Every structure is written in C-alpha cells, then in structure tokens.
Amino acid sequence: MSEEKTIKVLKICILIGICLLLLGHYLISYTNISQTMGVTGMVLSAACIALGLIFSLPTKMYLTFLLVTRENRQAQCLQQAKSQNTKPEQKKS
Template structure:
C-alpha cells in the first residue's frame, strides 16, 4: 500500500470517527427514542462515541507521524 493510499485510508477513518462521535452526542442529547429506552439507549449512544474515539484518535497520531516524516525527507532532499 502506497503512502497516498494509507493517508487516504487514515483520513477516511478520522472522518468516520468524528461522524460517530457527533452521532453519539446527537443521540444522547436530542433523540427522545433513546431517552425512552433507558439504560440501553445510553449504552447505544456511548458506544457510538467510544467507537468514534477508537477510530479518530490513534489515526491522528499515526497520520501526524507520517506527515512529519514526509516533511523531514523533503527537507533533507532539498539540502
């Protein structure tokens, strides 16, 4: 897998993670159906947030590492 494809995959993962976090917040704060479900509704909304965090946070660190390494390689090749 090339770096371009890996970066695209990581950015997609970050986007999906952020969307899941926002969905969980929406479900928890504004959806009356999940509020009526009680504990099961809270678990559903918190699982959306948890999976969103799992998808978004580690990929941000890895993507940052890849981009810093790329910039260091460009800087070394220009000097």
C-alpha cells in the same frame, strides 16, 4: 500499500470517527433515546462515542507521524540538492 493510499485510508477513518462522535452526541443530547430505550439507549450512544474515539484519535497520531516524516524527508532532499549546487568550483591552473 503506498504512503498515499495509507494517508487516504487514515483520513477516511478520521472522518468516520468524527461522524460517530457527532452521532453519539446527537443521540444523547437531542433525542429522547435514554428516556424511550432506557439503559440500552445510553449504551448505544456511549458505544457510538467510544467507537468514534477509537477511530479518530490513534489515526490522527499516526497520520501526523507520517506527515512529519514525509516533510523531514523532503527537507533533507532539498538540503542535499542545495548543497550539491553550491559546492565551490576548483580553479584550473
């Protein structure tokens, strides 16, 4: 899988994780799911939050790692190109 596809998949995973976190928070805070469903409602809300964390946190760390390594590679390429263009020329005698 190319780096661009990997980054796109990771961004989608982060979005899914954030949506699950928000859903779990909404279920706990604004609905009466814990009162109507009891323990099952609380477990459902907690599961949404847990899955949201599972989706969002590790992918953020990996995505940050990929972006930093890409930025370092680009900086090295620019530095090499700059050093090749600024080499002193030898005088012809």
